Amino acid sequence: MTCRELVELITDYFEGALDDDARDEFDAHLVICPGCVFYLEQMRTTIRFAHDVKALERRPEVVGLLEAFRDWSSAR
């Protein structure tokens, strides 16, 4: 497995979607390749940042929903 091939398999690796042979090759590559270890960590950091982005979310401005709920509730 080359570095170029490994970078395409990282999500499958994280998701547990690699078969046993591919996973062993992947792990063996990481043991000898600091470049791919750094890259893998960059992907982990990216995922962590994406999770933290949730804190930036805002609530949508929605109007009239409570009225719609009351209409729905009384019409049942």
Next chain:
Amino acid sequence: MLEPTLVAASETPTPTDPDAELLARLRCGDEDAFLELVDRYGPVMLRVALSYVRTQSVAEEVVQDAWIGVLQSLHRFEGRSSLRTWLLRILANRARTRGVREARCVPFSSLRRDDEDDAPAVPPERFQGPEGRFPGGWASFPTDWETLPEERLLAQETLTRVDDAIRRLPQRQQEVMVLRDVEGWSSEEVCEVLELSAGNQRVLLHRARSRVRESLEAYLERA
């Protein structure tokens, strides 16, 4: 108000549904339960809507419209899926319809299309060619981000950059990354909401994460 357990008995949602209690209260006409639901899922609905349409105000209309749709069809919800996957399916359907209508009015070239993105995770020039010592190996190693100044990784601006990078992703990649990585939903839930196979979902997620990593690298490692 009736006790939730009394109501839920005949129409129990999937036992793992994190919103089971809320759903039971909702069916009793509990306003607070409805507002809690709007609070809990409004932000993710807005974000997913924004992957389909171009402006905040249109996305807000889509969310509003989706909630009305939710109320109209709540009596048909049987709990075969979790409440939140059902909510997001309604939202995504409405956002898609709206996005298609919008796309007819904007120049084709300005659309970000998923099917045009089959670029590799890392540009080929970062690897050694066939004449190199290790063909397909790194031409030069990626940076160890642990060695970057800590304040750069902790800065609010970095988070904003990541947010922007996600918002610029093509539509399908964007909704997959939002649900999986921003919201932390399982791959099963995401496949169900977006009607994707597990394999396709992984491909989209991989492209999305790779693109966002690339943007983050460009930002973090700038001189």
